[in-house]
Amino acid sequence: MRACEAYIDLIMRSIDGETTAQEEVALHAHLFRCEACRTLYRTYMEIDQLIQNTEEAPPAHLTAAVMHTIRNEKAQAQPKHWIQRYRFTMIAAVAAIVILVSATVGGKHMKLSEGIVADNTEAEAAVAVPETAAEFRCGDVAQGDDGVEEAVTEGALPEAPALAEEVPENGTLQSAGGTQSAEQVDASVNETEETGESAFFPIEYLEMMEQAGYYGDALLIADVDVSALQNMFPEANEVLLENGESAFEVSKEDVRILIEEKAFTVVAEYQSDTENEVYWIILEG
Amino acid sequence: MVYNLVLRMVGSREDAFDLAQETFIKAWHAISLFQFDSKFSTWLCRIASNTCIDFLRKERKRKMISLTVLDDEDAQYEIPVADSRMDPAEITQERWDRQVVYDALQSLPAEYRTVLSLRAIEDMSYEEIGDVLDLKQGTVKSRIARAREKLRRELCGNFSLNHTSDKEKGGMR
Numbered sequence: 001m002r003a004c005e006a007y008i009d010l011i012m013r014s015i016d017g018e019t020t021a022q023e024e025v026a027l028h029a030h031l032f033r034c035e036a037c038r039t040l041y042r043t044y045m046e047i048d049q050l051i052q053n054t055e056e057a058p059p060a061h062l063t064a065a066v067m068h069t070i071r072n073e074k075a076q077a078q079p080k081h082w083i084q085r086y087r088f089t090m091i092a093a094v095a096a097i098v099i100l101v102s103a104t105v106g107g108k109h110m111k112l113s114e115g116i117v118a119d120n121t122e123a124e125a126a127v128a129v130p131e132t133a134a135e136f137r138c139g140d141v142a143q144g145d146d147g148v149e150e151a152v153t154e155g156a157l158p159e160a161p162a163l164a165e166e167v168p169e170n171g172t173l174q175s176a177g178g179t180q181s182a183e184q185v186d187a188s189v190n191e192t193e194e195t196g197e198s199a200f201f202p203i204e205y206l207e208m209m210e211q212a213g214y215y216g217d218a219l220l221i222a223d224v225d226v227s228a229l230q231n232m233f234p235e236a237n238e239v240l241l242e243n244g245e246s247a248f249e250v251s252k253e254d255v256r257i258l259i260e261e262k263a264f265t266v267v268a269e270y271q272s273d274t275e276n277e278v279y280w281i282i283l284e285g
Numbered sequence: 286m287v288y289n290l291v292l293r294m295v296g297s298r299e300d301a302f303d304l305a306q307e308t309f310i311k312a313w314h315a316i317s318l319f320q321f322d323s324k325f326s327t328w329l330c331r332i333a334s335n336t337c338i339d340f341l342r343k344e345r346k347r348k349m350i351s352l353t354v355l356d357d358e359d360a361q362y363e364i365p366v367a368d369s370r371m372d373p374a375e376i377t378q379e380r381w382d383r384q385v386v387y388d389a390l391q392s393l394p395a396e397y398r399t400v401l402s403l404r405a406i407e408d409m410s411y412e413e414i415g416d417v418l419d420l421k422q423g424t425v426k427s428r429i430a431r432a433r434e435k436l437r438r439e440l441c442g443n444f445s446l447n448h449t450s451d452k453e454k455g456g457m458r
Contacts, residue, residue, distance in 0.1 A: 008430070012426070012429065016404060018410065018411055018426070044433050047437055047440065050382070050386040050440070051386065051406060051436075052406055053386065054386050055406050056288070056289060058305065062302060066306050066309045073310075
């Protein structure tokens with residue numbers, strides 16, 4: 001039994017919800033009388049239902065994969081913007097602060113009696129100006145001169161990404177947020193000088209990371225060699241840096257465990273504003 | 286929505302994952318171009334559709350053996366080889382039925398299964414499908430009609446679709 005050719009188009013449009021009310025009335029009046037068309041109508045409805053049943057939930061990790069890619073792209077865009085656009089501004093700003101602070105401290109030194117030299121030394125420690133742009137970026141520079149700090153951090157430069165939080169186990173990292181008081185900065189600088197460790201991630205590594213196309217978080221570590229690191233992270237991806245050294249891409253979770261176990265010393269940490277679950281680990285020296 | 290559309294268009298879950306991801310990334314890049322003159326879902330599906338068409342074109346060039354089907358006026362894509370076979374040990378009747386329908390869908394030309402998926406799964410109107418695929422409504426309607434009929438013929442061996450009558454049970458089996 002064949003369906004009526006004249007009604008096939010109407011059957012299709014009815015299933016697709018593309019008919020008028022009048023057409024629906026006419027169609028159903030016909031379906032009431034014509035078994036072949038009624039069968040075809042139901043068949044097509046069932047086919048659509050079968051197609052709907054083939055719908056699948058997207059893979060669970062699709063969202064994470066998309067977000068990971070977007071974060072990486074954002075991370076690549078932002079540090080590039082940072083380093084390339086403001087590198088010379090930052091260096092110039094640091095140089096200006098050095099000059100300003102040196103002049104201020106020098107003037108004080110000349111005017112003050114020898115009894116106040118201790119204060120002067122303290123002031124020098126407080127403004128122990130970082131030598132690199134990376135140090136400056138960590139927000140630790142302009143504590144010696146509030147006016148300059150405001151001009152640099154709020155005007156000439158974009159907001160600085162925060163350095164890593166302290167790692168209490170070994171105390172090698174210090175928080176270097178801009179809200180630190182001068183006393184806190186003094187303390188951190190002194191502590192750094194005492195332990196011989198630096199809280200600042202060297203700019204040359206940031207530049208090499210940028211050249212290698214990486215803009216995420218990084219750790220500079222000591223007390224292990226390449227083979228020891230490879231043993232710790234057998235699945236780490238190795239990336240050759242411009243200076244011939246290697247960086248190793250490892251999961252943060254693995255690193256945290258080894259930091260707790262004091263398997264190596266964290267010399268410095270660079271924390272980007274991305275939410276990477278991996279670190280680049282670079283061996284100091 | 287995007288994943289299922291892409292999966293229907295390319296047939297392979299692995300490719301569908303990559304292309305769905307690519308679609309979302311493209312949408313993220315182009316979000317400022319979204320004009321609010323259509324539904325966001327339509328706009329997103331259009332990106333997905335174009336991404337898949339590009340992919341299928343490249344695949345067609347890449348493959349030495351063309352599986353292109355040209356049995357209709359404007360068929361232009363190849364049939365991908367489905368890679369979705371299930372583990373026989375896990376097959377239930379329901380899953381088997383789904384797989385049969387899935388395979389039958391995949392045997393259709395890509396432009397047919399695309400319109401049918403947008404209609405049956407995404408519940409889009411002819412106008413919306415036309416917007417997504419840049420087709421006239423008449424073309425959308427005729428493709429859906431042909432696709433349904435082809436699918437009916439494909440499935441009639443597995444499901445008693447064309448034997449169902451009023452006097453029989455309401456279901457298909």
